[in-house]
Amino acid sequence: MSAQPVEPAPHHPPKTLRAIRAALPSGQVAAFENARDGLDLDDLRAVAAFRDAWWSRAVLAPDSTLDADSDAAMAGSLSLAEPWALTGSG
Structure with a gap:
């Protein structure tokens, strides 16, 4: 099993x-x-076509926040959470 x-x-x-x-x-x-x-609204085919076309646009729309974060990460300037120590406390 893989x-x-x-x-x-x-x-x-x-x-x-x-x-x-x-x-x-x-x-x-x-x-x-x-x-x-x-x-x-009486033309159900037109209603379905409108819904499908605009829903597709919404799904494919880029998230500008993610684009900005990706650009900042590639530039080495993305602010991340403060790292925590990986060593034990004892």
Whole structure:
């Protein structure tokens, strides 16, 4: 039996309008709201297409905080928690 790497499950927003909007980068929120406000709720295919398209954008949207942390780590300037001593106390 071989060990398999354990990777955390990706975090995806729920498929609700509120969660999708919250997960979008700020530059896409106005376009989301404009498309949402023009959506014909009687056209269920259009509703599903809108949901799927914008949910996909929300899932794929980069997290700018992670990008900044990654850049700082690569530059050697990422602030980390104070390390603790690894030796025993006795």
